[in-house]
Amino acid sequence: MYKDILVHIPTERPMHAVIDGAIALAAKLNAHVDAVAVGYIASSTAYVLDGGAAVAAVFEMERERAVERAEAALAIFQSEARNAGISCTCHPLGAIPADAAGSLGEMARLHDLSVVLQPDPAQGSFDNDMPGEILFQAGGPVLFLPYTFRGPFRANRIGICWDGSRLAARAMRDAAPLLARAEEIVIITINEADAVRDEVSASHLARHLGRRGLSTRTVSLSAARADIQPTILSLAADEGLDLLVMGGYGHSRLQERFLGGVTRAMLEAMTVPTLMSH
Template identity: 60%
Template structure:
């Protein structure tokens, strides 16, 4: 069940795509929705100012401006949430980016689902780094809403990107509430020839059938660089409105290194995508 949702609302980018999607999900699942927005503080103020008092004053001004940005984003959310009649709360805070990433990741760990907005290359802001950090740190499913998304989100055709891996299996379990409500489910089988027989599409279909789900199967073979475009092509042709997939990546000397398919999807997604890491 999805009863306890978290939405992270950017403070430095347009907010309607993620707000509209999150509120509609809370409404459709009769869930409580907590909204959080962080105003990101600059860390470069002290480089251009002499004197401790002057630096402290500028940091105070920067913090106030950051908090104002976060509250402005949440005011848009609160207006829509109140009109929708959902149960919700809101919280604004400020932090430098690295501290914000840590706090947001920790906050996300107790929720059934975290909802974030895809990074937008048109905005050069640390706000764009939040979605990836949430995926690494949340410890649960993260739903990415494309920055081009418009209107509510009520997925009726769910696509499962299946490669037989542990992360794909986790995403499948995490997405069970969406799959159960869907009118249609398509399994997009990627390079099935390399899968263990235990996690074959045939066995996946058997297990889904025990839940009353009869998926359509789309099998594809592709080089690593072509997997993500192939998944999106199938989604477009089939009318899939939610993709379920594992979120691949690791940390190398504190730098977040995403797998190629995951990175490509986060950069180029055309439909909402649920990932589990």
């Protein structure tokens, strides 16, 4: 069960989608929420630390201003959380982006679930980098909410994107608290005959979930590699799915991130909340 949730509140982008989604989820699960926001300090500013007391004072002033920006964003979340009766704690940070990514990843490791906003490629912002870093560093599930998301979060109809991989299995297990509450579960496979070994086939997954008392049905589709992500989203729309569950492929080196093709495409063009695990 998700009882301890971390939510990243942007300071440089519209934040209401992630606030609304995180609060609705926490209310449904009676969970505590730790909200963290980062006021970013330009990396060039940090280089003055070796420049003596005067420049160190300038850096500290920049850090204080950054923390103020984080506090302003968190004040909006806190107001909404109190109105909803949600237990929450706010954590304002002022840091250069690389340090912020490390701190957020470490915080995520001691939470049952992290909630983040989908990156927006149309906006140049350090807030776009943090969700992917949390995914790679958390060691647990990350719920991405589309930046177009409106209304309370629900997960009545869930699609599991299944390719038999370790990451898909991890995401499926990490989504167990939501799957247990779902009204309908759809197992989605793409090119299963060519890509999935029999031992980890969709039918075996259905049997495994059935032993948990979960009823499922399977939709098997074919698609060229470049069309896998749009095929999944098209099915999600046709089925009226509230949530997708999938593995998050790639790896991170803080300054250098490599995303798998389908994962990257999903983060760039997400139309439905998606729970990913890496």
